[in-house]
Amino acid sequence: MITRRRLLSGAAATAALATALPRLARAAAPAELTVATRSLDIGGKAATVFGILRPDGGQGLRAISGDDFRVRLTNGLSEPSLVHWHGLTPPWRQDGVPGVSQDPLPPGAAYDYAFPLARPGTNWMHSHLGLQEQQLLAAPLIVADPAEAGLDEQEVVLMLHDFSFRDPAEIMAGLRGGQGHGMVGMDHGSQGMAGMDHSGHDMGGHDMSGMSMGGAKPMPGMQHDMPGMAMDLNDVEYDAYLANDRTLADPEVVRVERGGRVRLRIINGAAATNFHIDLGTAEGTLVAVDGMPVAPVAGSRFPIAIAQRLDIRLTVPAGGALPVLALREGQLQRLLPSHAQRLRYAAGFQR
Numbered sequence: 066m067i068t069r070r071r072l073l074s075g076a077a078a079t080a081a082l083a084t085a086l087p088r089l090a091r092a093a094a095p096a097e098l099t100v101a102t103r104s105l106d107i108g109g110k111a112a113t114v115f116g117i118l119r120p121d122g123g124q125g126l127r128a129i130s131g132d133d134f135r136v137r138l139t140n141g142l143s144e145p146s147l148v149h150w151h152g153l154t155p156p157w158r159q160d161g162v163p164g165v166s167q168d169p170l171p172p173g174a175a176y177d178y179a180f181p182l183a184r185p186g187t188n189w190m191h192s193h194l195g196l197q198e199q200q201l202l203a204a205p206l207i208v209a210d211p212a213e214a215g216l217d218e219q220e221v222v223l224m225l226h227d228f229s230f231r232d233p234a235e236i237m238a239g240l241r242g243g244q245g246h247g248m249v250g251m252d253h254g255s256q257g258m259a260g261m262d263h264s265g266h267d268m269g270g271h272d273m274s275g276m277s278m279g280g281a282k283p284m285p286g287m288q289h290d291m292p293g294m295a296m297d298l299n300d301v302e303y304d305a306y307l308a309n310d311r312t313l314a315d316p317e318v319v320r321v322e323r324g325g326r327v328r329l330r331i332i333n334g335a336a337a338t339n340f341h342i343d344l345g346t347a348e349g350t351l352v353a354v355d356g357m358p359v360a361p362v363a364g365s366r367f368p369i370a371i372a373q374r375l376d377i378r379l380t381v382p383a384g385g386a387l388p389v390l391a392l393r394e395g396q397l398q399r400l401l402p403s404h405a406q407r408l409r410y411a412a413g414f415q416r
Contacts, residue, residue, distance in 0.1 A: 086127035115202035145169035152188030186356020349379035
């Protein structure tokens, strides 16, 4: 029996974002964060991306409202960089927006941040410099409410990204150059194989990201491109959509107690993609949006826009798995009913 206080990830989860984030210490010395490069395996293909790393190599921080935010940020890149604390309310000179509140940090430089954490919420940190965020320079930043410390629930952080093996500058140039709407980044020679990258490698879970709670893995995603149908919602066709740095073909698996209560903290860190969070046959309760409490809303499907955060409370069914899926906005509307049924089955829903 695994208690709600203990959280285990799958055997291959060492490269993924930890779902239980370490708390900022109440110490004189600030916590250390370094902007650096890191390597991911995306569909069996190596990718070099950016990250905001702790000394243990993980990403993300957790603090308590009422504590001080004391962080030393070091730029370990070979180019200038800076981090914005999205959702926090620091003094404006510590807000981390280049050209507005702070100059970018040169390579090797460091800066100490210190300010009180005024309110709890699900937040995140990311770069506003150039196209660095498109290279995954982002991480969760959770500020917990001390009044909820006694709640019997397991906290799970889920961060979403869209990803392309192409240089973000190349994608941006294509958008500015007026390429066909929705086709930027696509391999036009693939003849409908939307789940293939330019090397011909099958990218399982091409339009979906996911996490499974309870121990069972969802099955890989299905290919579902419909040739000749233009898209109105998505200007970039990405090679992969990630949940905690992983594709649907290799999701993070979080162990929870049977019938355990879970608080999902979901962050949409994608550069150009809105999602729908799909809980399948389970029902969750939305309790906060963008770090602020809301009147509870019950449901099994919740939209989440770029940079938005959702807090959803739910109970995992006893003796089963609960896949938590992020479906790209507009995707099901682009499928025939038979395709939609196949996609739902492939996503690993269990009835």
